[in-house]
Amino acid sequence: MSALLELKHITKRFPGVLALDDVSMSVGRGEVLALIGENGAGKSTLMKILGGVYQADAGEICFEDKPVTIRHVSDALALGIGFIHQELNVLDNLDVAANVFMGREPVWGGPLRLIDRKKIAADSEPYLKRLGLDISPRTPLRDLSLAQQQMVEIAKALSQNARLLIMDEPTSSLTLTETERLLDTVCELSESGVSIIYISHRLGEIEFCADRVVALRDGKNAGELQQSEVSHAKMVSLMIGRKLEDLYVQGKGPQQVGYFQVEGLRTRYRPHHKISYDVARGEILGFAGLVGAGRSEMAQAIFGVDVPLEGTVRIDGQPVTIHNARDAIDAGIYLAPEDRRKTGLITEMVVRENITLAGLKRYSTWSLVRGDRENEAARRQVDSLHVKTPTIETKAVNLSGGNQQKVVLGKWLSLDPKVIIFDEPTRGIDVGAKAEIYRLMRALADRGVAIVMISSDMEEVIGVSDRVAVMHEGDIAGFLKREEFSEQAIMNLAVGRKAA
Amino acid sequence: MKKELGITILLVVLCATTAFLNHRFLGAANLANMARLIGMYGIFSIGLGLIIITGGIDLSVGSVFALQGVLLAMALREWHWHWSVAVLATIAGVMVLGLFHGLMIARVRMQPFIVTLCGLLFYRGLARFIADDETKGFGSEGFGALRELATGNVGPVPMPFVILIVVAIISYVVLHRSVYGRYLYAVGRNEDAARYSGINSRLIILSVYVISMMLVGVAGVLIAFYTNSISPANHGSFYELYGIAAAVLGGCSLRGGEGSILGIVIGTALLQVLQNLVNLLGIPSSLNFAVMGAVIFFGVLVDQVLRARQVKKIR
Numbered sequence: 001m002s003a004l005l006e007l008k009h010i011t012k013r014f015p016g017v018l019a020l021d022d023v024s025m026s027v028g029r030g031e032v033l034a035l036i037g038e039n040g041a042g043k044s045t046l047m048k049i050l051g052g053v054y055q056a057d058a059g060e061i062c063f064e065d066k067p068v069t070i071r072h073v074s075d076a077l078a079l080g081i082g083f084i085h086q087e088l089n090v091l092d093n094l095d096v097a098a099n100v101f102m103g104r105e106p107v108w109g110g111p112l113r114l115i116d117r118k119k120i121a122a123d124s125e126p127y128l129k130r131l132g133l134d135i136s137p138r139t140p141l142r143d144l145s146l147a148q149q150q151m152v153e154i155a156k157a158l159s160q161n162a163r164l165l166i167m168d169e170p171t172s173s174l175t176l177t178e179t180e181r182l183l184d185t186v187c188e189l190s191e192s193g194v195s196i197i198y199i200s201h202r203l204g205e206i207e208f209c210a211d212r213v214v215a216l217r218d219g220k221n222a223g224e225l226q227q228s229e230v231s232h233a234k235m236v237s238l239m240i241g242r243k244l245e246d247l248y249v250q251g252k253g254p255q256q257v258g259y260f261q262v263e264g265l266r267t268r269y270r271p272h273h274k275i276s277y278d279v280a281r282g283e284i285l286g287f288a289g290l291v292g293a294g295r296s297e298m299a300q301a302i303f304g305v306d307v308p309l310e311g312t313v314r315i316d317g318q319p320v321t322i323h324n325a326r327d328a329i330d331a332g333i334y335l336a337p338e339d340r341r342k343t344g345l346i347t348e349m350v351v352r353e354n355i356t357l358a359g360l361k362r363y364s365t366w367s368l369v370r371g372d373r374e375n376e377a378a379r380r381q382v383d384s385l386h387v388k389t390p391t392i393e394t395k396a397v398n399l400s401g402g403n404q405q406k407v408v409l410g411k412w413l414s415l416d417p418k419v420i421i422f423d424e425p426t427r428g429i430d431v432g433a434k435a436e437i438y439r440l441m442r443a444l445a446d447r448g449v450a451i452v453m454i455s456s457d458m459e460e461v462i463g464v465s466d467r468v469a470v471m472h473e474g475d476i477a478g479f480l481k482r483e484e485f486s487e488q489a490i491m492n493l494a495v496g497r498k499a500a
Numbered sequence: 501m502k503k504e505l506g507i508t509i510l511l512v513v514l515c516a517t518t519a520f521l522n523h524r525f526l527g528a529a530n531l532a533n534m535a536r537l538i539g540m541y542g543i544f545s546i547g548l549g550l551i552i553i554t555g556g557i558d559l560s561v562g563s564v565f566a567l568q569g570v571l572l573a574m575a576l577r578e579w580h581w582h583w584s585v586a587v588l589a590t591i592a593g594v595m596v597l598g599l600f601h602g603l604m605i606a607r608v609r610m611q612p613f614i615v616t617l618c619g620l621l622f623y624r625g626l627a628r629f630i631a632d633d634e635t636k637g638f639g640s641e642g643f644g645a646l647r648e649l650a651t652g653n654v655g656p657v658p659m660p661f662v663i664l665i666v667v668a669i670i671s672y673v674v675l676h677r678s679v680y681g682r683y684l685y686a687v688g689r690n691e692d693a694a695r696y697s698g699i700n701s702r703l704i705i706l707s708v709y710v711i712s713m714m715l716v717g718v719a720g721v722l723i724a725f726y727t728n729s730i731s732p733a734n735h736g737s738f739y740e741l742y743g744i745a746a747a748v749l750g751g752c753s754l755r756g757g758e759g760s761i762l763g764i765v766i767g768t769a770l771l772q773v774l775q776n777l778v779n780l781l782g783i784p785s786s787l788n789f790a791v792m793g794a795v796i797f798f799g800v801l802v803d804q805v806l807r808a809r810q811v812k813k814i815r
């Protein structure tokens with residue numbers, strides 16, 4: 001079988017970094033090739049070379065056995081290479097058909113160049129059908145779920161005759177069922193002859209759908225695995241170049257049952273549902289459930305960024321009144337939010353400013369910030385959390401996802417945490433950094449902090465939590481103890497089925 | 501300081517060129533007059549700069565000057581209020597307008613551009629109506645203390661310039677050294693993340709419109725007494741744009757989260773030197789705005805290009 005795409009000895013150098021070092025790989029026709037590697041391993045640089053954003057310094061790209069040059073994304077599209085990015089590239093103020101034909105609208109009316117709305121609706125329908133998307137092409141995009149919007153993007157790529165689809169972390173914002181649906185689509189597409197490069201940190205998905213796995217490490221091709229050899233452990237050791245000892249660490253366990261209590265919490269999003277639970281000191285309570293089950297809203301209500309309608313929060317038996325985030329912070333309840341860049345950090349501010357922002361008054365006299373105290377506090381967190389940053393005066397935007405998450409943590413650890421709520425703590429973070437975040441969470445718990453962890457990553461929920469609460473449509477459908485953990489048990493509760 | 505370097509060089513080059521082409525530029529009278537104008541413009545430009553740092557804007561400043569000027573003149577000459585009461589009352593009134601803008605923006609979540617655009621129209625109209633569209637003035641005698649503020653000197657230095665220095669130093673400490681200043685930048689960069697860090701972002705935004713209007717009120721008194729007569733139809737018109745221009749030249753980004761007091765002051769000085777240059781070099785005064793527009797344009801363009809190059813280097 002001749003390869004559809006062949007990359008030969010691709011090298012790309014940026015000032016001070018060798019981003020890609022003599023990388024060769026190929027993708028067969030109809031093959032699903034998973035590309036794995038830690039952040040900074042060169043995956044995105046390689047994909048940007050395929051997309052024409054960067055030009056390789058050396059090496060050759062062959063598409064259908066012919067050498068090609070890709071100078072612009074339109075060159076890639078013309079060859080039949082389509083991209084599905086982590087962040088969706090759709091316009092939610094338009095309808096489905098308009099998105100599928102964006103930039104290539106058939107027109108009528110001569111010089112008026114009016115868009116032929118009938119034609120784009122009719123023409124986009126078969127692509128939607130092929131993807132099992134049972135919606136009218138006239139549906140406004142904003143009425144669709146994220147997963148459906150992503151399918152629209154795939155339809156768009158297919159309508160441009162894409163023969164190679166590059167999917168970059170396509171499941172990072174999908175629910176479990178949506179993820180399954182997407183993986184099925186990937187398999188179907190590959191059977192119909194479309195090749196796919198699948199980039200993901202979620203190794204379970206790769207085990208499920210990949211025909212072959214290529215790992216990048218430090219800009220080099222670190223090795224390949226054929227379908228029969230693919231396993232979690234092998235992928236991890238290829239990515240990090242050594243065996244991963246223990247991703248998950250066990251802790252001392254719960255110390256003071258009922259330390260943090262939430263009783264009868266009602267949120268604006270789910271005004272008719274009440275949530276009650278408690279977390280012991282030293283315990284990590286995992287929150288599983290489908291996206292949209294109300295977990296993040298619950299966290300935001302407790303943290304006071306969205307005021308709860310009703311409910312009591314107690315720490316050590318004492319009720320805490322929370323009207324805004326300041327109240328929560330003063331009470332020792334912190335939130336490491338889902339979206340680090342939008343709400344966790346001020347990415348354009350430097351590491352020091354981010355770490356000290358929530359507790360700035362502690363480093364000031366008479367409302368004037370004391371530079372020496374502030375620097376010391378920031379440096380202490382950077383050192384103890386091993387944040388990889390050139391200096392504390394580096395803008396947060398320039399750090400990797402894992403290090404950004406550590407800065408968010410540093411912000412809270414510089415205060416006195418009693419309860420920390422982590423919302424998707426390792427989304428978009430590579431395996432090595434994940435292990436570090438888990439260790440930090442466990443160390444915090446062992447120090448006596450009560451931890452709530454919301455996660456859509458089933459492996460993570462099972463591996464990290466001491467106990468799991470599963471949410472279903474705004475209610476807690478049930479709690480599971482460690483010995484009851486299984487993907488099946490969690491899924492059953494999450495979709496509202498009674499446990500078998 | 502690095503960020504202000506470019507504009508400082510531009511200022512020095514412009515001064516040197518003008519001085520070289522016309523020796524009167526460095527004359528004591530010319531320098532003093534320029535410093536007086538820099539003082540008055542600088543005070544309200546700092547206010548506008550603070551708003552811009554939070555990601556907002558205020559277009560109503562010029563009309564507020566007209567309204568305040570008219571009321572101040574009437575209070576003093578027609579209603580015979582004591583000068584201190586009149587001054588404090590008008591400044592307080594102007595701050596109430598700021599409070600109103602702030603409430604609309606921070607609480608009701610209207611866009612700053614819209615709120616203050618309506619202010620620009622409304623206050624101008626109100627000023628003309630109250631004054632019956634007649635020019636109001638302070639006459640040629642009395643109100644010595646107030647005249648002294650606008651037209652007097654401390655040694656050789658014009659009083660408004662001295663006031664600007666005091667305002668600038670206080671603002672510098674507030675913006676660059678205080679907790680409040682850090683919050684201003686944080687809210688300007690990313691209001692949501694600021695809120696998630698326990699900052700009361702609404703209060704911060706509300707307060708900046710009040711503080712800015714306080715500076716506008718102070719500058720308004722000086723400007724009223726400097727011109728000595730207030731024609732409600734055009735007193736202060738375009739002043740908000742001078743302030744915005746000074747802030748932007750000085751490194752404030754209209755996206756918020758960027759800028760410094762030093763930059764704003766240098767930006768103000770640059771604009772006044774430009775005006776002066778047009779006069780001294782015999783450039784037709786009709787070209788006044790064109791020159792200013794061109795210089796601001798190229799100033800910001802060069803800044804943008806340099807910044808883009810820096811970003812490339814980092815990559």
